[in-house]
Amino acid sequence: MSNYNRSLEEAVSFMKKHDRFLVLSHVNPDGDATGSALAVAQMLRNLGKTFVVINEGETPARFSFLPGFEQIRNVSQSPLEESFSAVIAVDCADRSRMGNVEHLFAQDVQLLNIDHHPTNDEFGTCNVIRTDAAATAEILYDLAVAGHLPFQADLALCLYTGLLTDTGGFRYSNTTPHVMESAASLLKYGVNPGEVAERCLEVITLGHVNILRQALGSLKLSFQNQVASVCVSRQDLAEANADREDAGGLVNYCRNIEGVEVGISFVEAEPNVVKVSLRARSYVNVAEIAKQLGGGGHAKAAGCTLHGSLDEVRDRVLALLGEVMGVKDNE
Structure with a gap:
């Protein structure tokens, strides 16, 4: 047995x-x-x-x-x-x-x-x-x-x-x-x-459509266009008449861009509390990245919750991701 x-x-x-x-x-x-x-x-x-x-x-x-x-x-x-x-x-x-x-x-x-x-x-x-x-x-x-x-x-x-x-x-x-x-x-x-x-x-909510429209306006490509990320603040959620649940799935729009290896969404759930979702296409193990940040998940789908402003959390995650991928953002 x-x-x-x-x-x-x-x-x-x-x-x-x-x-x-x-x-x-x-x-x-x-x-x-x-x-x-x-x-x-x-x-x-x-x-x-x-x-x-x-x-x-x-x-x-x-x-x-x-x-x-x-x-x-x-x-x-x-x-x-x-x-x-x-x-x-x-x-x-x-x-x-x-x-x-x-x-x-x-x-x-x-x-x-x-x-x-x-x-x-x-x-x-x-x-x-x-x-x-x-x-x-x-x-x-x-x-x-x-x-x-x-x-x-x-x-x-x-x-x-x-x-x-x-x-x-x-x-x-x-x-x-x-x-x-x-x-x-x-x-x-x-x-x-x-x-x-x-x-x-x-089925998606109107709140999801509204917050998607705002999130895509924040879309950023990094590391030779291998990483795509979006950021959603609490103010964005309020203006879109959306909640944190409506922001679910935004990470997939990033990961699905042709040529992108890792997609990331940063959603400010509470003041100075940011939910980070990561999705990988092939070779990057995002579970290991999330684990280093106190989270977890799978090799191609993981996440964590971090304390700090949206900018601080984004910079921290991208810096770690750059180390793991062995690519500098200005290359």
Whole structure:
């Protein structure tokens, strides 16, 4: 038996052993984080367990079609008074990505850590880490199969959403035969692929259009046009009647420019707090760059949150990127 299969069996045992769970994903959750958290909730419900699903912050409204979405509790606005001895964290690249939630952990806490990020530091008492998985949802699919857990429409929809979003609509290089086979299997339970793609990948808000217009005005090419970046200030968001969620995806416009190796977006989330998103095309490992800055992610998609003004953060990130690429900006 492989170490991966053994860890899957240990995870199933963990879920069957305990009765009440705290389920959480990373701060600023995406489709894989949200879909995976709600998939775990579905599995626990099928096992007759009780649970609370939380996140430190808002979960994007575009995932509101997922079954159980309304039960995700934003603990930054609605604190919990309960402590939990059994915790399941999904899609958290390291312990810090859980956010400020550890006050909810009991002294005897047991933590199941399920993730696919290469930067994961195995912070759980039980860890199921597969860094070549396209999404945490792919690992959860394997877990359900290994544990003979029942599939049904709600679980299938959550898992499919995780697979779809973390592969960019099955377009990224992490799209493997196993991903496609898993997705095809989930369609048998009534998932409507066109509807999920429409909700997760196609529909954009007017706020996004407005902030995109302003962001592109800040577009800067650096390092022999190999790096493209945009900056969005809090004032830009206010003028565009947009929020931080509306600014999601701006980095892709930078990375998709022909000849660009790395795209970066800098979004001022709060005064002197800047969310940095990085996307690479081929040879630059942006996860290593993000890790040096206190963040994490994947080789071609990573991010971090830094303190300072937009200009200070941009200069800091570009300087580090220049070192990694071995290119000077004035060359």
